[in-house]
Amino acid sequence: MAGSRADLRANLxxxxxxxxxxxxxxxxxxxxxxxxxxxxxxxxxxMNFKFGGMSNIYRLTQDPVxxxxxxxxxxxxxxxxxxxxxxxxxxxxxxxxxxxxxxxILRTAIFLPCVTSLVAYSVLFKSMxxxxxxxxxxxxxxxxISEPIRWMIDPFWAKVLIIMAITWRWAGYNMVFYLAAMxxxxxxxxxxxxxxxxxxxxxxxxxxxxxxxPVILFxxxxxxxGTLQLFDEVNTITASQGIGGGPADSTLxxxxxxxxxxxxxxxxxxxxxxxxxxxxxxxxxxxxVQFQVAKDR
Amino acid sequence: xSLFSRLFSLLTQAMLWLAAFISVFPFYWMIAGATNTANxxxxxxxxxxxxLIPNITKFFELVDVPLVFFNSLVVAIGGTVLTLIVAxxxxxxxxxxxxxTRDRIFGGLLLMLSVxxxxxxxxxxxxxxxxxxxxxxxxxxxxxxxxxxxxFYFRQNTKAFPSELRDAARMDxxxxxxxxxxxxxxxxxxxxxxxxxxxxxxxxxxxxxxxxVLQTNDMKTIQLVVASLATAYTPDYGLIMVANxxxxxxxxxxxFLLQRxxxxxMLGGVK
Amino acid sequence: xxxxxxxxxRKNYGxxxxxxxxxxxxxxxxxVVFVGPSGCGKSTLLRMIAGLEEISGGDLTIGGxxxxxxxxxxxxxxxxxxxxxxxxxxxxxxxxxxxxxxAGESAANIARRVNEAAKILELHKLMDRKPRDLSGGQRxxxxxxxxxxxxxxxxxxxxxxxxLDAELxxxxxxxxxxxxxxxxxxxxxxxxxxxxxMTLADKIVVLxxxxxxxxxxxxxLYDDPDNQFVAGFIGSPRMNFLPAVVKNxxxxxxxxxxxxxxxxPVAAKLAEGAEVTVGIRPEHFRTGGxxxxxxxxxxxxxxxxxxxxxxxxxxxxxxxxxxxxxxxWASGERIQATFDPASVLLFTAQGARVx
Numbered sequence: 003m004a005g006s007r008a009d010l011r012a013n014l015x016x017x018x019x020x021x022x023x024x025x026x027x028x029x030x031x032x033x034x035x036x037x038x039x040x041x042x043x044x045x046x047x048x049m050n051f052k053f054g055g056m057s058n059i060y061r062l063t064q065d066p067v068x069x070x071x072x073x074x075x076x077x078x079x080x081x082x083x084x085x086x087x088x089x090x091x092x093x094x095x096x097x098x099x100x101x102x103x104x105x106x107i108l109r110t111a112i113f114l115p116c117v118t119s120l121v122a123y124s125v126l127f128k129s130m131x132x133x134x135x136x137x138x139x140x141x142x143x144x145x146x147i148s149e150p151i152r153w154m155i156d157p158f159w160a161k162v163l164i165i166m167a168i169t170w171r172w173a174g175y176n177m178v179f180y181l182a183a184m185x186x187x188x189x190x191x192x193x194x195x196x197x198x199x200x201x202x203x204x205x206x207x208x209x210x211x212x213x214x215x216p217v218i219l220f221x222x223x224x225x226x227x228g229t230l231q232l233f234d235e236v237n238t239i240t241a242s243q244g245i246g247g248g249p250a251d252s253t254l255x256x257x258x259x260x261x262x263x264x265x266x267x268x269x270x271x272x273x274x275x276x277x278x279x280x281x282x283x284x285x286x287x288x289x290x291v292q293f294q295v296a297k298d299r
Numbered sequence: 300x301s302l303f304s305r306l307f308s309l310l311t312q313a314m315l316w317l318a319a320f321i322s323v324f325p326f327y328w329m330i331a332g333a334t335n336t337a338n339x340x341x342x343x344x345x346x347x348x349x350x351l352i353p354n355i356t357k358f359f360e361l362v363d364v365p366l367v368f369f370n371s372l373v374v375a376i377g378g379t380v381l382t383l384i385v386a387x388x389x390x391x392x393x394x395x396x397x398x399x400t401r402d403r404i405f406g407g408l409l410l411m412l413s414v415x416x417x418x419x420x421x422x423x424x425x426x427x428x429x430x431x432x433x434x435x436x437x438x439x440x441x442x443x444x445x446x447x448x449x450x451f452y453f454r455q456n457t458k459a460f461p462s463e464l465r466d467a468a469r470m471d472x473x474x475x476x477x478x479x480x481x482x483x484x485x486x487x488x489x490x491x492x493x494x495x496x497x498x499x500x501x502x503x504x505x506x507x508x509x510x511x512v513l514q515t516n517d518m519k520t521i522q523l524v525v526a527s528l529a530t531a532y533t534p535d536y537g538l539i540m541v542a543n544x545x546x547x548x549x550x551x552x553x554x555f556l557l558q559r560x561x562x563x564x565m566l567g568g569v570k
Numbered sequence: 571x572x573x574x575x576x577x578x579x580r581k582n583y584g585x586x587x588x589x590x591x592x593x594x595x596x597x598x599x600x601x602v603v604f605v606g607p608s609g610c611g612k613s614t615l616l617r618m619i620a621g622l623e624e625i626s627g628g629d630l631t632i633g634g635x636x637x638x639x640x641x642x643x644x645x646x647x648x649x650x651x652x653x654x655x656x657x658x659x660x661x662x663x664x665x666x667x668x669x670x671x672x673a674g675e676s677a678a679n680i681a682r683r684v685n686e687a688a689k690i691l692e693l694h695k696l697m698d699r700k701p702r703d704l705s706g707g708q709r710x711x712x713x714x715x716x717x718x719x720x721x722x723x724x725x726x727x728x729x730x731x732x733x734l735d736a737e738l739x740x741x742x743x744x745x746x747x748x749x750x751x752x753x754x755x756x757x758x759x760x761x762x763x764x765x766x767x768m769t770l771a772d773k774i775v776v777l778x779x780x781x782x783x784x785x786x787x788x789x790x791l792y793d794d795p796d797n798q799f800v801a802g803f804i805g806s807p808r809m810n811f812l813p814a815v816v817k818n819x820x821x822x823x824x825x826x827x828x829x830x831x832x833x834x835p836v837a838a839k840l841a842e843g844a845e846v847t848v849g850i851r852p853e854h855f856r857t858g859g860x861x862x863x864x865x866x867x868x869x870x871x872x873x874x875x876x877x878x879x880x881x882x883x884x885x886x887x888x889x890x891x892x893x894x895x896x897x898x899w900a901s902g903e904r905i906q907a908t909f910d911p912a913s914v915l916l917f918t919a920q921g922a923r924v925x
Contacts, residue, residue, distance in 0.1 A: 009624060012396060013396070013398060015396060015475045016392050016395070016396025016398060016401060017392075017396075017401075018392070019388050019389065019391055019392025019393075019395075019396065019475075019479075020388070020389045020392040020393060020401065020404075022384075022385045022388060022389070022445075023385050023386065023388065023389035023445040023450055024389070024404070024445075025445075026385065026441070026444050026445035027408065027411070027445045027447070030419075030423065030441060030442040030444075030445065031411055031414075031419065031442075031445070031447075032411070033422070033426075034418075034419040034421075034422035034423050034426070035411070035414055035418060035419060035422075037422040037425075038418050038419065038421060038422050041421070041422070089318075092314070093315065093318060096311045096312075096314065096315050097315065099311075102312070102315075103312075104316075107319070108315050108316070108318075108319050110558070111318075111319035111320075111322050111323050112315075112318050112319055112322050113322075114322055114323060114326065114551075114554070115322050115325070117500065117547075117550045117551055117553075117554045118504075118547050118550070118551075119503070119504035119506065119522055119546055119547065119550070120504065120506055121504070121506050121522045121523075121525050121526045121529075121546065122329075122522075122525060122543045122546050122547045123325065124526075124529070125525055125526075125529040125539055125543055126325040126328060126329055126543065127325070128529060128534075129328075129332065129340050129341060129534075129536045129539075129540075130325065130328055132340075132341040132342075132343075134341065134342055134343055135340075135341055135342070135343045136328065136343040136344075136345050137343075138343065139343035140343075170321065170322070170325075173318075174322060175565070178562055178565060178566070179565075179566065182562070182566050202304075227415065230415060231415045231416060231417055233417075233507050234506050234507065237526075237530075238526055238529060238530060241530045242530075246530075256417070257415075257417045257507075260417050260420065260421070261420075261507075261511075264420070264421050264424065265511065271421055271425065274421050275418075275421055275422075278415070278417045278418035278420070278421065279418060281415045281417050281418065282414055282415060282418050285414075285415060461653055461655060463651040463652065463653050463654075463655035464655045464657065466617075466620075466622050466649075466651065466655065467649070467651060467655035467657075468657075469621075469622065469642050469643065470620065470621070470622070470642045470643055470647075470648070470649055470669070471643060471668050471669035471672055472641075472643030472644075472669060472672035472673055473643075473672060477672075482657060485659040486657070486658055486659055488659075
């Protein structure tokens, strides 16, 4: 065939362009994923492992530390993601008002936290929330509390602190997505709604929110994946003496537990791999659920 | 304006300014902290102090700052440049040379995007220690080079690259790699710029993987140094704040110099 | 200058055939226009000639040399694209000289040829600007300039004027005609605008669904179309098509209350009861004649120099009538539209011309 030689050449060129990426992805992504899937059925310490069948999965159900890490992670997910998404939407809606004074400054300020590194902001929070630190001092001064909150000692307040920290870091980030999407909505839609006599609140809930649905879904999925992998904050803010997840494992997350299983204790690669696949499966299920919810509405 | 809507607008403004204050305060806290002693900081002193010079001196005594900064720069710049090259080649290849097989592979990549790093961390660790590459720049940079997100980003943006431009270049006698080099790269430079900013920030801020890979002090990046100082038994916040300023400064500078591009890069994937 | 010969040219995308065997001879220095509805394959055919699409079957020769597998840059052709495809990061001068650089020309030669083309197109004031600083018409001229610089044997134009506004389009049309006279090259030009086709072409090629419907000079296609498709495609406003039945030595129009018009001479050989389509151009009504139709004017459009009445009878299709100035006509009015029965065209039920 006359054309096939040229077709073949185009095809080879196409492969040449994607080859470096595919090689690297195979080596540093596909292979590790498969390897960890294989490992999750192995047991043993260090590099001595043998096939264990379902024993790792059984161990999961019997492991109180894992169950605690799982429940902590789910608490962070269920409480933090909705709070943050709602806050981000509120900020975006308020900032989308062109008549607002100081709009550029406000937008930049609220967005600024997300340029910090996770480590840097974790350290800032750790120091601000010290027992006689600036936050407690201010709250006492304003008579909001009568005695200092034990942020890093009380398991409940430690969780609250982590949730506040993540929200601080990411609310502005998500806000920028919403703001960009809001500015892409054709203003004549709002003009039409005003002429139709739709009140402002209904305009927000019946026009803005539905039109932002794809972006909200996108950010929710991203935030879910991020929260399920929560590591840096709990390994820094609520860490003491180099061990994260405190106090008393009250902020231990799945990622941190995997890290501990591998690098802190006598390495238990097989079991750690099993825990990591719990995250993979959770990400899969939750993303699927979020897509279904978004589709139905 | 009715009383109610005026009240509402006041309330929104108050909320925004409060949010802005909360967002910015830690930055001020960081700078103020760098001038205070550790005791002042944990004691909640938020005015500027006089301990800046001692903090800096102590930090430079404790840590080989130029070396740490150099390590961070090598990792951030090396990772950024290599990712830009590999990801843009792939994005271009996937979009310009569509074939059933490659489209399917691309779909598979998007699936892999949702696999968390935690699942790959152990195998990667075993792999690198197996071939004796732990504690090297290569080990920190390599796993991130073929970033699926960046491949996706470049493919999305390549859709806006006019195919007639490619046709014209072919009629002008350019080979495919010359089209990429001479036409695509210059035409898409704002796409590259936005990606570069995001990549620089990601690489500069990386923590978990470097924490696993880097074992000796002479290889540590600034993020690792800050973290290890902060999780010490009695953290000295005065010098930590100095370290923190250094760890944050490059990304803040990039952000303020290139704010618009920065946001473009962030939004790149959703277009 | 070279001519082209297309023999049984075919293009498949998998099992899907988009060009189904095209035979065409383009004479040297000829201006050939491909027209047809969107999706007819005219652009694909042009891109196959350019070397941007592989040829699945058949032969393409340019200047007598088989070109099927020759690289796009070595076929002696230049192309002007619909979106102009100027390199946005290069100046006008760099854009125009870019191909020559890759053809290995010396810098002096490049400069000379670029200046030459700039003179022809009056571009010299714009040479150091970037494409984004040019207007639509200027970009168009640079795109043509870039093609001229290569001294091609054949020029290809892919809907080059479709991104311009109406006024500029007329201007550029005239300029392209002038260029053709001046440069004396072979041109193949794709458009969906039949005014461009009529005014520019030496020869029009009408395509439909990957096949040539008819090839010929513009007025040949207008006066003497081979089939109903070509008759409907060439001419504006469109030709009116009225279904008719041969009955008692005349044509009966069942949809128009059974009105009868006399048999045109060509219909003599049609059998009694045969179903045909009568084609009457709107302008055929202007001169009047022995045949007439009773119609009611539904709407009348005055363009000043010309007026078009849209008239119908019962539920049948609207008939477009050119009325000259027609200022005394009004909508709702009943009229007798007259025409010469010898001027109408007849088509069989399959759409073929009855000659």
